[in-house]
Amino acid sequence: MESFIRNLEASIYKGFIDQQYHTAGSYRPRLLVNNVEQNETVLTSLLEELDNSESFIFSVAFITESGLATLKSHFLDLKQKGIKGRILTSTFLYFNQPKVFRELMKIKNVEVRLTNVKGFHSKGYIFNHKTHYSLIVGSSNLTAHALKVNYEWNVKLTSHENGEIVHHFKNQFEEVWKDAQLLTEEWIESYEQTYTQVIDSKVMDRIVELPAQYQSNSIVDALKIVPNKMQQAALQEIQAIRDAGKDKGLIISATGTGKTYLAAFDVRRFAPKRMLFIVHREQILQKAKSDFKRVLGGPDQDFGILSGSNKQVDAKYLFATVQTISKEETLKQFAHEAFDYILIDEVHKAGARSYHKVIDYFKPKFFMGMTATPERTDDFNIYELFDYNIAYEIRLQEALEEDMLCPFHYFGVTDFEYNGETIDDTTVLSRLVDEERVSHIIEKILYYGFSGDKVRGLIFCSRKKEAEELVPLLNAKGFRTVALTGDDSQEERELRVNQLENGMLDYILTVDIFNEGIDIPSVNQVVMLRQTQSSIIFIQQLGRGLRKHESKDFVTIIDFIGNYKNNYLIPIALSGDKSQNKDNIRRNMKDTSYIKGISTVNFEEVAKRQIFKAINNSNLTEMKILKEAFVELKNRIGRIPYLYDFVTNHSIDPIVIVNKYSNYHQFLLKVKEVVPTLTDYENKVLTMLSLEILNGKRKHEIILLDILLYEKKVEYNEYLNLLNEANCQVDDATIASVQHILDLSFFTQTQRVKYGEKSIITLHEDQYFNFNEAIRESLHSNHYFKKMMIDIIQSAKEKNKRYSCNRPLMLYEKYTRKDACRLLNWKNDESSTIYGYKTKHHTCPIFITYHKNDEVESSVAYGDEFLNQDVLKWYTRSNRTLQSEEVKKIIEAKENNIDVHIFVKKDDDEGSDFYYLGKASPDENTVRQTVMKDKNEKEIPVVHMNMVMEQSVDSKLYHYIKNGDID
Known part of the structure; x- marks a missing residue:
């Protein structure tokens, strides 16, 4: 407690009296904002406090489903620890929709009450910790936009439990709380009736709509339809390809980013005498034709279909299936130069013989290919087909940042455990379709929910039998589901997709047939019941829900994570980081700021451990x-x-x-x-x-x-x-x-x-x-x-x-002992004799493995421990006393002009690299000589002291190292 109070005093002094004060203090007041460039969000600080709290209270006027979704997995983890909280909200301005109150009812460790205080508009979050309280107060309501993207001002304060400020806030809360009404199912039903009568659309959080230019059906208005910012940039790059004298171009664009509209805009600019658009599935043709017609305008007869059932071969703009146009008798109906602009959709399939027949036959002035997944495993080189001319590329992370896709909330949840064993690569089918697993699946999909009035979900299974046997089990629980596999006809697939879109089905269960080439914009929940075998397939399946639609504000992705060896692919797929660098993958687990906009990535605690285990066990350099x-x-x-x-x-x-x-x-x-x-x-x-x-x-x-x-x-x-x-x-x-x-x-x-x-x-x-x-x-x-x-x-x-060139070491970068010798200007590589620390050339690097291996001999298993983000309790080597020269040098580091540098790694699974946490100074008041036991239970001397960090350790890294987990 003394340490905490000293830290708090230093924090307050720096925050309110002198910003140049030499001691930072980890509890200084902070302004919390959403800053895309700096990867800062209010949500990050809120989750940090929530995850490490012993109880919490929120007083917020407005709550949205999307805002609540950002916290759901965290509430669940706290529930497992027995930690409870309270939320006080209201019906002010009828902003809060009835459905959000139903979502709040699912969170069993949070009590919710409704206040009738007139003009209730508070926005405050209070967290009770072991030694103190934290407060976040300002402009952010519990909405995803307020917590991640809006321009907001919030102040984060820390108070001792006896501090006056926290009691002012708590007393205000309790005063309103005692008169507030408990949230119940009966109250929600009553509120729903009133809500539907008085709701004013102007106070809705927001309704996601398709861009206005995509809604016009008027031929007269076609030329008024203009490309968005990203499409304008793409069109310039495509034109640059042509200006360079090239007649082929490849567009790589994430699912849902408007490839078809982009192609239509380019066709409008190119103004071909005739155009051919080739797809691999007939049901895509009508939608493509409709989109082109909106952009190009012109009489109906200019737009034709060439498929098994339509033969409008004379159309100016012809939309054809590859199966039909590749037939010998069909090709011969056209001259080689019949089309001066040819587009192939999903062009990664062009390795098939049918595509080659078409490509080899026609001689267009310009040939465009479009795909979301150019990476192939079938030895077909799509880039070569287009002479390596990548006209435009936008991947998932960029598309989210540009708000081209529907936001998503990804939840990595723990799969079913049977007799203490989590489902893994070898689990037999009978366990996958076990009644208890079905109950577990239902519990998760209901808890994490969906956006919109009713669920329209896709469930990806690991095998056909699993999909087929889960259907009757789910239907017996009141769901309306069907299984679709490669054995089903095209007509059956179209029927079931229509039923899902029209609300006649809740879920379609499938294996791989919906990975691509299917467009169901209204999908608001994607459930993954299979291990991640490929980053490409993962993104394809996640992408099934990323198209914008007026019926949803976001899509919920629920990924059931078992004990799978390929779990390490999940952060790779979500981040798009292909470096195969384990440290990068770990960083992408503990910091998901690469996901822009209001989208979030969340992992339940046990699921996180499964992924870290897979990262540690994987051989990424095979x-x-x-x-x-x-x-x-x-x-x-x-x-x-x-x-x-x-x-x-x-x-x-x-x-x-x-x-x-x-x-x-x-x-x-x-x-x-x-x-x-x-x-x-x-x-x-x-x-x-x-x-x-x-x-x-x-x-x-x-x-x-x-x-x-x-x-x-x-x-x-x-x-x-x-x-x-x-x-x-x-x-x-x-x-x-x-x-x-x-x-x-x-x-x-x-x-x-x-x-x-x-x-x-x-x-x-x-x-x-x-x-x-x-x-x-x-x-x-x-x-x-x-x-x-x-x-x-x-x-x-x-x-x-x-790295910075004007300082030898960068905070939070990783270094080996050898790196430290080099960068601290030692004459020789002495890494083999540094062990835990070594003093040389007025520097003393200290290397700490925070979580020791169980097999480490007790005499070297030092109890190094962070007391907080500013103080590290550090032990010397064993058999050292206060009289040892090496110990005295470190204790008197300041007098001896020695810089003490702290390097820490979580455990030995992280290899030979350590995070650099900055300089530290020994607190001479805390130096103590004590004893530890060697392998023979003999007591041997050791010295420990508190190292005061020059800069507070970054909170995410601090909790990752200290808890062996992420925030």
């Missing part, structure tokens, strides 16, 4: 995965990719490749590419640069290497000028460290042999730098070697953008 990514990128760019291509195309992190194969040349040999040869020494030089420079963690070496690739030598003073221009830290110790790296003297003997032993760069008489003679000769005579060198440096420059 050759199969790396080769697939390599082939995909090679197909995309039409040549052997270099490391920089992986970076710019957001593919595999080059570090992943070189850490496994030493350098990229070795990887190319492994994937059986025919590449020029390298000498043994050239290979070793590439290995050194790949393993030591490519990570981009210090810019100084990169700058020097970069200029020497093009100049024979670099004057010493010129190099210093270049560093100053780049705003880099320039001092003797850092320059000496750069030399030790590049002359290899920093490294161990084993490493020097691996890197070729010779100094790569030499400083001659303090006047100029140059490469050694062997490298200069290789750069001159071996173009391939030079290209590989340039590639490494170019990639390193790109990776360096996340």
